[in-house]
Amino acid sequence: MAVVQISRIQIRRGQKNAGTGIPQLASGEMAWAIDTQELYIGNGAISEGSPAVGNTKILTDADNLLDLIGQYVYKSDSALIQTGQDPNYPITRTLQERLDERVTSASYGILPNAGDQATAIQRAIDNLFITNTVNGAGDRVTLEFAPGVYQFSTTIYIPSYATILGAGKQKTIFNFTGPVGTAFAFVDDTSTTTNKVLSSTSNSGSTTEYNIQPKFCVLKGFTLNTNEPDVQAIQLDCVRDSVFEDIELTGSYGDSAGDSTLPSGGYGIGMYALSSIVTCQRNKFTRVTFDGFKDAVFAKEDIFNNTWIDCEILNSKYGFEFGVGADTVTTGEVYGPRKNIIENCYFYNIDRYGIVIDNGYGNKSRGNTFVNVGNEGGGNANNVYSQIKFTVKGNTSLQDNFDRQLDLAKVTDPNWSDAYLNEVEGKAFIISGEVNTVSLVSPATYEITAFRIPFSGNTGFKIDYTLKSSSYTQMRKGTLSVAVDGTNLTLQLVDDYEYVGTVGQDTRVEFSAIISNGCVEVQYVNDNTVGTTLLTYAYSTIS
Numbered sequence: 001m002a003v004v005q006i007s008r009i010q011i012r013r014g015q016k017n018a019g020t021g022i023p024q025l026a027s028g029e030m031a032w033a034i035d036t037q038e039l040y041i042g043n044g045a046i047s048e049g050s051p052a053v054g055n056t057k058i059l060t061d062a063d064n065l066l067d068l069i070g071q072y073v074y075k076s077d078s079a080l081i082q083t084g085q086d087p088n089y090p091i092t093r094t095l096q097e098r099l100d101e102r103v104t105s106a107s108y109g110i111l112p113n114a115g116d117q118a119t120a121i122q123r124a125i126d127n128l129f130i131t132n133t134v135n136g137a138g139d140r141v142t143l144e145f146a147p148g149v150y151q152f153s154t155t156i157y158i159p160s161y162a163t164i165l166g167a168g169k170q171k172t173i174f175n176f177t178g179p180v181g182t183a184f185a186f187v188d189d190t191s192t193t194t195n196k197v198l199s200s201t202s203n204s205g206s207t208t209e210y211n212i213q214p215k216f217c218v219l220k221g222f223t224l225n226t227n228e229p230d231v232q233a234i235q236l237d238c239v240r241d242s243v244f245e246d247i248e249l250t251g252s253y254g255d256s257a258g259d260s261t262l263p264s265g266g267y268g269i270g271m272y273a274l275s276s277i278v279t280c281q282r283n284k285f286t287r288v289t290f291d292g293f294k295d296a297v298f299a300k301e302d303i304f305n306n307t308w309i310d311c312e313i314l315n316s317k318y319g320f321e322f323g324v325g326a327d328t329v330t331t332g333e334v335y336g337p338r339k340n341i342i343e344n345c346y347f348y349n350i351d352r353y354g355i356v357i358d359n360g361y362g363n364k365s366r367g368n369t370f371v372n373v374g375n376e377g378g379g380n381a382n383n384v385y386s387q388i389k390f391t392v393k394g395n396t397s398l399q400d401n402f403d404r405q406l407d408l409a410k411v412t413d414p415n416w417s418d419a420y421l422n423e424v425e426g427k428a429f430i431i432s433g434e435v436n437t438v439s440l441v442s443p444a445t446y447e448i449t450a451f452r453i454p455f456s457g458n459t460g461f462k463i464d465y466t467l468k469s470s471s472y473t474q475m476r477k478g479t480l481s482v483a484v485d486g487t488n489l490t491l492q493l494v495d496d497y498e499y500v501g502t503v504g505q506d507t508r509v510e511f512s513a514i515i516s517n518g519c520v521e522v523q524y525v526n527d528n529t530v531g532t533t534l535l536t537y538a539y540s541t542i543s
Contacts, residue, residue: 025055037062064096072098103128105145112148116177121156126193129162145222147171153178157187157196160214166222169248169289173223176231182270183224185235186214199238199274209238209278217242225250229294232267238278239271245286251293253316266294268316273301273332281305291315300326300359304338311345319350319373323359323392336360336392343367351376352385361394369401374421380407381418386425393427400424405434409451420519422454430541440509440526440533447512447523450535454519457486459543461520467509471531474501474508482513482520489515493522509533 016022016033025031025042027050032039039058044050071092075081083091108124110117128143142163152174158164166172176183188199189212199213217239224247226233233249249268268290273279280303289312290296296313297320313319323336336359343366347354350373355365365388374385383404388397402423409420424430438450453461463480478497485491493513499506508527513520526533 022055024053030058031055103141103143105143105150110145110150112146112150115151116153117150118152118154118156121150121152125156125158125162125164129159130191130193142218145172149173149175151175151177152183155182156184157191158184158214158217158219159187159191160189161216163218163220164222165218165220168221169223169246171223172221173225175225175227176233177227178231179228180230182232182235183226184219184233186217186237186239188212188214188238198235199278209274213238213240213274213278215240215242218245219243219247220245221247223248223250227252229253229266232270233293234269236269236271236280236283238274238280239283240279240281242283243286244283244288246288248289248291249293250291251316253292253294266317267298268293268296269298270295271297271299271301271303271306273303275332276302276335279303279332283307284309286310288312289314290319294318295321297321298324299337300324301332302335302338304335304340304362307341307343308345309341309343311342313345313347313350313354315349317351318356319347319354320356321353322355322357322363324356326359328359333359338362340364341366345369347371347373347387349377350374353389354387356389356391357395358391361392363395364398365396365400366398367400370423371403373402374404380404383408383419383421386422388424388428390424390426390428395428397424397428397430399431401434405432405436409436409453410438417517419517420452420454422456424541425456427543428541430543432539432541435536435538438535438537440524440535442526442528442531442533444524444526447514447525449521449523450511451537452516452519452521453539453541455484455486455541455543456518457543459484459486459541461539461541463522463537463539465535465537467533467535469501469528469531469533472502472505472508472528474505474528474533475499476501476506476509480511480513480522482522484515484520491515491520 012031013034015035016038017035022031022033022040025040027042027044027048029042039060040055041058043052043054043056046053072095073090073092074083076090108120110120110124124143128141140161142165145166147167185198187196191197224233229252233251251266251268253266271280279301283306285308287310291314293316295318296316300323320342326333326336328334338360339362341364342355345368347368347370352374354370354373357363370387372379373387375382376384380403387402387404404423408418436451440450441448461482465478465480467476476497476499478495481494483492491513493511495511510525512523514523
C-alpha cells in the first residue's frame with residue numbers, strides 16, 4: 001500500500017519491578033520496562049478477536065531463549081518413568097538448569113589445537129572451584145574436556161574439590177610446553193584467584209593446616225605430555241583423599257638426562273609434606289601410566305597410606321624413589337614414606353631400581369611384575385642393580401614376579417658364574433611370586449646345582465618344594481630351611497619333608513647347598529636311575 005504519512009510511534013516506559021508494574025495496555029499499545037529491558041504489547045479486547053485480555057511479551061536480544069523454551073521433564077514420553085511423587089506431576093526444570101549440570105571446556109573458550117590455553121584453563125578452574133563456592137557442595141561440579149590436544153606453557157594450579165575429566169588416554173591430551181617447572185600443581189584452601197598457596201611451603205603454623213590442605217580432588221581420563229627431562233608432570237603438595245584414574249603421563253627421560261635433585265627434576269608425580277600430619281595421604285592412583293621420567297614417583301617426605309594399583313611404569317631411570325635424600329631430622333622428613341601399597345603394577349625397562357626405599361616402613365610391593373629392570377637397559381645378563389631395594393627394615397615384597405629370576409636362577413648353559421644380583425635387596429620380608437620347575441638329572445651321583453638364589457648380608461631362606469618321579473612311586477613335599485651368615489660366608493641347610501610312596505626310596509634325592517658368586521646354590525644327588533624327577537619350588541626370604 002502507499003505510505004500517506006509517517007508518524008512517531010509513542011511507547012509507554014517505566015519500571016516493571018516498581019510501583020504497580022506493567023499496566024494493562026490498550027490494543028496494540030507498547031510498553032518498555034526500563035529496569036528489566038523487556039518489551040510488551042497490549043492484546044486488545046476479546047470483542048476485537050483477541051484470545052484473552054492481557055499483555056504479550058515481545059522478544060528482544062535481552063531475553064534468554066532457554067528460559068522461554070519451557071520446562072524439561074526427564075523421559076516425558078515414557079509411561080514407565082515417574083520422577084515425582086504423583087505420576088501426574090513430574091519433576092520439571094528449565095532447560096537452562098538442565099544444560100548447566102555439565103560444564104565443558106568449551107563453555108570457557110578452551111579449545112583444542114588453538115594455541116596456548118593456560119590462561120583459559122586456569123580461569124575455568126578458578127571460577128568453578130575457587131570463586132564459585134558460595135553454595136559449598138552444591139557448586140562442586142565437574143569440568144569436562146572434549147577430545148583434542150590442549151597446549152599450555154605455565155603451571156595449572158588445582159584447588160580442593162576440583163574434578164577434571166577427559167575423554168580418555170590419548171583422546172584428551174594436554175601438552176605442557178614449558179621448558180622447566182611443573183605442569184599441574186595443587187594449592188590449599190587459602191588460595192585465591194590471584195594468590196596460589198602450596199601447602200608444603202606455607203609454613204603458616206596454623207592449627208587448621210589439615211583442614212585447609214588440598215583434598216577430595218579427582219583427575220581422570222587424559223594424557224599429559226611434558227617435553228623436557230627436568231619437568232615435573234604433577235606436583236602433590238600435601239594432597240589427601242584424592243583420586244587419579246586412567247591417566248597417562250609422559251616425559252622425555254633419556255640416557256643424557258641429568259640427575260637433577262630439584263623438586264621439578266623429571267618426576268612423573270612428586271609428593272611433598274609440611275609435616276607428618278599435613279602430608280600426602282589416602283590418595284589412590286589407578287591405571288596410571290608413567291612413561292619416560294627420571295622418577296615415575298618421587299617422595300622423600302612423610303607421605304603415607306597412598307595406593308598405586310594396576311599402573312604401568314615404563315622407560316624411566318627409577319620407578320618409585322621413597323625416602324631418598326631425607327635427612328630424618330627436618331619436619332616432614334623424619335619418618336619417610338609409610339604404609340603405602342604398590343600393587344599389580346607393571347615395570348618395564350627401568351634402568352635402575354623399580355622401587356627403592358631409603359627411609360620409611362610398612363610399605364608393600366605386592367603382585368607386581370618387573371621386566372628388564374635394574375640392567376641399565378642391557379638385559380638381565382648384564383644386571384647392575386637390584387630390581388627392588390629396601391635400605392631400611394619394615395618393608396615387604398609379596399608375590400612379586402621378576403623376569404631376572406626366570407633368566408638367571410636356572411642356568412641352562414654350563415656357566416654358573418654369571419652375575420646374579422638380588423631381585424630384592426636389603427632388609428625385607430620377601431615372598432616370591434614365582435613357582436619354578438627343574439628337571440633333575442637321573443642318575444646324579446655327585447652334587448649338581450638345581451637352582452640358585454642371590455642374597456646380601458645375613459639371610460634366611462624358606463624354600464617350599466615338591467618332588468615327583470615319573471618312573472617310581474615317589475612323592476615328596478618338603479621345606480628347605482637355609483640360614484646364611486653373610487659376614488663369614490657360611491650356611492646351614494635343613495630338609496624337613498613328608499613322603500608318600502615306596503618305602504625306603506624317600507632318600508633317593510638329597511639336597512645340599514653352597515655359597516658361590518653371591519648366591520646360595522641348592523645342589524642335589526639323585527639315585528633314581530631312570531625316568532624324570534621334577535622339582536617344583538618357591539621361596540620366601542627374611543634379611
